[in-house]
Amino acid sequence: MNQEYPVEEFWKFELKVGQxxxxxxVQGSQKLIKLTVDFGxxxxxxxxxxADQHTPSEFVGKxxxxxxxxxxxxxxxxxxxxxxxxxxxxxxxxxxxYADNVPVGSRxx
Numbered sequence: 007m008n009q010e011y012p013v014e015e016f017w018k019f020e021l022k023v024g025q026x027x028x029x030x031x032v033q034g035s036q037k038l039i040k041l042t043v044d045f046g047x048x049x050x051x052x053x054x055x056x057a058d059q060h061t062p063s064e065f066v067g068k069x070x071x072x073x074x075x076x077x078x079x080x081x082x083x084x085x086x087x088x089x090x091x092x093x094x095x096x097x098x099x100x101x102x103x104y105a106d107n108v109p110v111g112s113r114x115x
Contacts, residue, residue, distance in 0.1 A: 020075040021114035029062035046111030053086035
């Protein structure tokens with residue numbers, strides 16, 4: 007059974023739509039892709055670990071959902087300032103989730 011949390015825990019996360027401007031495979035890594043993402047009022051670098059299932063070209067120009075208020079983390083020497091939300095099935099295959107009909111910078115509730 008899944009762990010249950012009070013709804014107040016969910017409201018702590020800042021989920022926003024960002025548009026991926028650039029995407030490139032991280033040199034020396036099998037799984038990492040470095041994204042440059044526009045959130046309307048700022049641009050951020052976010053590193054995601056899905057290069058084993060997706061190519062950088064799948065991200066460019068797409069609007070996607072990100073968690074922004076996480077502590078920055080250095081990954082392969084790159085400061086990642088957020089996390090991309092993905093879907094995953096029982097076989098561990100990941101699916102990119104697009105928000106093409108939502109304006110950049112919109113917050114999810």
